[in-house]
Amino acid sequence: MDLLPIKRALLSVTDKSGLVEFATFLHGRGVELVSTGGTARMLSEAGLKVTPVSKVTGFPEILGGRVKTLHPHIHGGILADKDNPEHLATLKELGIVAFDLIVVNLYNFAEAARKGLDLKAAVEEIDIGGPCMLRATAKNFHSMLVLPDPADYAEATAELDASDMRVGLDFRRRMAAKTFARTAAYDGMITEYLSAHNV
Template identity: 60%
Template sequence: MDMLPIKRGVLSVTDKSGLAAFASELAGFGVELISTGGTRKALKDAGLTVKSVSEVTGFPEIMGGRVKTLHPNVHGGVLADKDNPEHMSTLDKHGIKTIDMVCVNLYNFAKAVSEGQDLRSAVEQIDIGGPTMLRAAAKNFHSVLVVPSPVHYPRILKEMKNNDGKISLALRKELAAETFALVSEYDSMIAKYLAEHDA
């Protein structure tokens, strides 16, 4: 689809700069906000109505937050091709709602490394759910907007204001390409770190 209405979005960010203002504008467009942990707290503290990912999955965050978004109720909603009737029928069959936007930035692994944390501590700063969400949304840019950085908030809001709450395919594709580059850079940094440090 060319113009994608943004009705439901997942926000889970390490860098919370500009987050409350961005989410407030999204809420003004009627976007249902879904979030995790610290991001959800920040949004609730800003007076916004936010659904927890646990409400969507029907399962609590476990293992200290290692497992929270890795669930069919999330990834089915992100990966469904809205132009594919079979995909939409599958969502209906399993009671899964589509997700139109994924706003995620990653655990700051570079910071852990710069602080000289030991290997086990640094490993805890390797994001799993974040890259998975970003890659899923970027793959499905025909049906989902991926937002990998706060730098894009103003442009996204401007486009929504100019298009009755919708985002163009051109912008979605551009951000998908940037997202894959960011995730690749993140993985390369981790690979280099692990190769250079003893177990």
């Protein structure tokens, strides 16, 4: 679709700069906010209504937070092609609600590497769910908007404000390309780190 209405967003970020302001804008325009962990707490403390991811999945965060968004009610809601009637029928049949916007940035692995953590501790700073959501949303940019960087909030706000909470395909494509560049660089950094450190 060309103009995508934004009605439901999932926000899960490490870099929280500018997020409350952006989420407040979304909330004020009737967008449902879904979030995880510390991000959800921050938004709730700012007075915003937030649905915890565990309520969407029906499953608690487990393994010390390693598993929280890796679930069909999250990824089905991200990867559904909204122009495909079969996809929409599957969502309806399984009770999955589609997302329109994913706001995710990744654990700061570079900072973990700078701290000189041992290998076991360093790998705990490798984000898994974040890159999965980013890549899934970027793949499905025809039906989704992904924002991988707080620097993108201003442009997203301007576009949504000018188009009655709809966002154009070209902006979604540009954000998808930026997202794949981000996840590629992230994986490259981890590859370099693991290659340079013995067990």
